[in-house]
Amino acid sequence: MNATRALVALMACFALGASHAQQREYIIYDGQSYPGDQLDVAAASPVMVKPAQRLGNGDYSIPRAADGHYYIAGAVNGFPVVFMVDTGARFTTLPVKLARNAGIRAGRATSFDTAAGRERGGITAANTVIVGPFAVEGAAIAVLERLSAPLLGMDVLNRFQIAYSGGFMILRGGR
Structure with missing residues (x-):
């Protein structure tokens, strides 16, 4: 029984670690507030600056x-x-x-x-x-x-x- 509990606890730790590894931390530079599901898009799509002309x-x-x-x-x-x-x-x-x-x-x-x-x-x-x-x-x-x-x-x-x-x-x- 103790071995089963230990195995379940170990599997839970791996699962928790795996889900924790999937979380990403972001730093927002433009002062906007992004929903969590849009942070990947914001980090990969800069706003192009208009050039002087x-x-x-x-x-x-x-x-x-x-x-x-x-x-x-x-x-x-x-x-x-x-x-x-x-x-x-x-x-x-x-x-x-x-x-x-x-x-x-x-x-x-x-x-x-x-x-x-x-x-x-x-x-x-x-x-x-x-x-x-x-x-x-x-x-x-x-x-x-x-x-x-x-x-x-x-x-x-x-x-x-x-x-x-x-x-x-x-x-x-x-x-």
């Missing part, structure tokens, strides 16, 4: 990302970067690690008021900033140590006419 009239259309920001592929002095548009930033700004790669050698020391508080950084001149299909010559670039990603600031954005429509930012011609 040049329109027939020469304008440049940038889609709003899922996080609500606009991101623009470009370059600083020939080094490729992806800018986050920051209409609250006075200057186009790079983290130190990218500034080195973009050929920025030195900057005039100054203090900047940032979303994270006051920070000391440098400001450079005579840079070339590429924004999508447009080149902006003679741009100032701020360089900050604690910045995590490149910001496209108003010094460059003011050289364009900007419109917003249907989840897109439209840039019209550079000045």
